[in-house]
Amino acid sequence: MKLDLSRARDRMVDLHIVRRGIDDPRVVEAMRIVPREAFVDPGFEEFAYEDAPLSIGEGQTISQPYIVALMIAEAEIDAGDTVLEVGTGSGYAAAVLSRVAGHVYTVERHAPLATEARRRFAKLGYDNIDVRIGDGTKGWPEAGPFDAILVAAGSPNVPQALKEQLDLGGHMVIPIGPQGEQRLLKVTRVNATTFEEHDLGGVRFVPLIGEHARKNERLQPA
Numbered sequence: 001m002k003l004d005l006s007r008a009r010d011r012m013v014d015l016h017i018v019r020r021g022i023d024d025p026r027v028v029e030a031m032r033i034v035p036r037e038a039f040v041d042p043g044f045e046e047f048a049y050e051d052a053p054l055s056i057g058e059g060q061t062i063s064q065p066y067i068v069a070l071m072i073a074e075a076e077i078d079a080g081d082t083v084l085e086v087g088t089g090s091g092y093a094a095a096v097l098s099r100v101a102g103h104v105y106t107v108e109r110h111a112p113l114a115t116e117a118r119r120r121f122a123k124l125g126y127d128n129i130d131v132r133i134g135d136g137t138k139g140w141p142e143a144g145p146f147d148a149i150l151v152a153a154g155s156p157n158v159p160q161a162l163k164e165q166l167d168l169g170g171h172m173v174i175p176i177g178p179q180g181e182q183r184l185l186k187v188t189r190v191n192a193t194t195f196e197e198h199d200l201g202g203v204r205f206v207p208l209i210g211e212h213a214r215k216n217e218r219l220q221p222a
């Protein structure tokens with residue numbers, strides 16, 4: 001029998017999204033629509049509406065719903081916007097983004113995760129998402145500049161390529177800091193060379209591995 005988790009989803013949104021201060025109606029509505037249970041590994045559907053990250057294979061995680069909603073709300077996305085996500089993972093955040101933005105480009109370094117995310121988007125009929133397998137610290141130059149950029153893995157610095165691909169007035173939301181403990185930053189491009197940073201609080205993401213971040217998974221600083 002198929003589990004009906006729509007009530008659990010509404011409850012999670014009321015308790016962990018709305019009550020914790022996310023008040024952008026388009027983000028809240030998107031969180032009510034996208035079935036998170038379709039983005040977790042088989043057998044874990046009943047845990048989809050706990051406000052917690054879950055393992056998705058390849059040593060990676062699907063992010064906590066509150067953090068997904070916070071990052072999307074802070075990116076201040078309008079309906080027709082073009083958005084880049086670095087770190088597709090399960091595809092859940094890209095799916096929520098796709099209900100808020102015009103088009104989503106998302107990059108994942110682990111091919112099996114990207115392939116599974118693509119399959120999930122097709123099954124749900126979410127046809128405004130493009131997935132690329134590769135190093136997201138380089139961005140997606142041909143598709144930019146982006147109105148917003150979300151980075152779903154912790155980086156030691158804001159990758160230069162991503163700064164260059166952020167449109168004027170656009171916002172990037174990115175966890176910055178050492179492994180296991182980062183600050184979530186909102187980086188706004190004021191003009192060609194000026195970027196303002198705003199600290200949104202402490203977070204804990206898996207590491208961003210790539211040419212413009214950490215080079216090697218086995219040589220991460222503690």
Ligand code: SAM
Nearest residue numbers: 060062087089090092093108109136208209210
């Ligand atoms: N947004 C995802 C979701 O909703 O399931 C969660 C992402 S998970 C916390 C972080 C992802 O970033 C992992 O899947 C990891 O493989 C990926 N990642 C790390 N470094 C990357 C890079 N340079 N380019 C692309 N993906 C990267």
